[in-house]
Amino acid sequence: MDDDGWRETHGEGVRPFTPATLSGWEEYPALEVLFPWGSLGITTNRSWVSSPSEKSLLQRWARLVGEQDVEAKARLFKETRDRRLDSRAACLPGFPHPNRTIDEEPHSHPRRLRIALRSFDRQWLIADNRVLDFPRPDLWASLQPGQVFLNQQSSHEISSGPALMATALLPDTHHFNGRGGRIHPVLHPDGTANVPTGLLRHLAGVLGLDEVTAHDLAAYAVAVAGHSAFTEHFAEELLTPGVRLPLTRDPHLWSEAVRVGQEFLWAATYGESGVPPDASASEQDGAGFSPGDPRQVRYMTPIGSAVPDALTYDEENNTLHVGPGTFTGVPPGVWAYEVGGMRVVKKWFGYRKASPTSRKTSPLDDTHVTSWPSEWTKELIDLLSALRRLVDLAPAQQAVTTKILNSPVVTTVDLTSAGVLPPQPRASRARRRVVLDFDGPEQQA
Template structure:
């Protein structure tokens, strides 16, 4: 995947540039970039790093190392689970999730392994017999791939899992304990839905009746956790960010926002501190690696949308921090109860997974009437 462009300076909270959900490839053109006359490029929002949403120019002429299978997988109900498969991790959640097209280094800036839960054709990206097997073992009518993703997020998407399995994670890759207890399964799925709703900024697993409105992760008015700008950032792009633990205040240049618990400020994924990383891309002198003169282009004033995005980011992290104790308790009970083992899955032919089964199931696009096949 390519690196993403910086956030679009003209973005507003209400009207975003059109997202090409379901787009199978970056936009292709028949002429050279030097001959381009259109001043409005196609933009797609992507997941640059964990919990960091940025904008990408969706144009094959400016994208290096695009991954067609990943673009093809984009669809309205898609969810990407990501883990660190190249390096060991010692802190933060073992898996993270996004509904957006993820960058190669989305997890923590050091590679990773992305798994879309749906194939490009919309079928579940798991062994064809796994979901039915889980349903039978748990005594349920059915198990969906979205249930399985929620279960995985609840069990492994918190720092307690990483701490508990630090030695096992020295060999990169998450080994997920699958409970045989239907009550624990149900509890994990419900907990995971809340976590994935927050992780995707309300784009997935929305349920207003359960306090999960679509597309809005900010805490409601009257909630003590609702963030406020005690002093707005202003027009000048801040050069530094700092945290005052005594007051729970985050300072960006002359602006400051609160309440921000220390656990939110310190939240990390594989050692990458989320808030510092997010700010590093946007500060007056960005930290991003410079590979061309284009990297010297940056905003001349702080966009108001970035202030809202920061509130959304802090709200997401606060929700994840608040869910972590319940996730830790759940993990302890899952490990203390009977689980489905590797041997169990091998006996029914679900493991090992064949190379053929790992290949994406692509859509079949039939020609329009009158077109040549």
């Protein structure tokens, strides 16, 4: 008890019992107060409702609604407390479903939506509230042009990879790295910025800028926290989940971080958000490279029709082998890219190879593609290209983050003194669009 290994703990009450940090971490505002409305992602509680293949989803649905035996149908559906064959659920905002139960549903084509199942992994979901236990209607209502969903690991420590991810698609509850996470939309459902009142105006004043937008703040956030050097620098602090952001007072560092972050968002969202790095990139579909660019991923040997069960990497030749197929121009950093311990390329392939899923919740999960779809080849090239851009961007992120950490910042105390923090009451709740009916204005359901 008398040795010199003891350290003072922090002075806050409701916090894990951890030592006070020596890095300045405690002074930085938390992501969850800068973007106060947060939510878990879609929680389906049944894995058969999502798939990398739309065809598989349609086959699963046809088998479910065509089953005549009630007990067998219940097993296929995977009944839970919140969703049963005879459940009647309200429609999701913008995604109506027929006014009947699943038990009454005839053969029909369900509506599908592309979602972000895992970081960089775009899959398809049956967009029907009758088969989703906890769809998070506010997130669905917030889908709109310009929306970006920031995602941090909120329930487990982060030991490797970026501490913050982003997607323009509706995220699954395990989107970050397969182990939960917390979603922070940049925009509310009504289109307003998901930030505390006065924050953007205060930052603009500190920086001497005419305007700071919520998208600027999102780009800044991923520039600073969306790379492995940030996670390594704050390894001890991130043992307690939750990202904090050092907000620079230097307008030049701010502008540089926003520029880098916009490129990050563009790559991470496959060109759906952010700003492309150059004119040639803006002309591409997704985050790919122009023909002739030395960074272009090349599909050299066909995968063939069968779904391969092996994925290997040849570091000496920068070549990814997908069964008999080969993709060249894949640097080691792309192959090794991970988010919270999840190897992105391996995880992407694991959801597509012809083997029983580890997430099996129903016999419907066994319905899988029997041949390799050509669109998966393109998706893999898109994935490898996006990761290549982020690997190449990481040194710039590290450089600007290092400069920010060594310069004056806007602290939580500063924002509290300015009346920006804590966020006003109800700031953590989604603001819905207002619609008019014959009885006057009311919140959209």
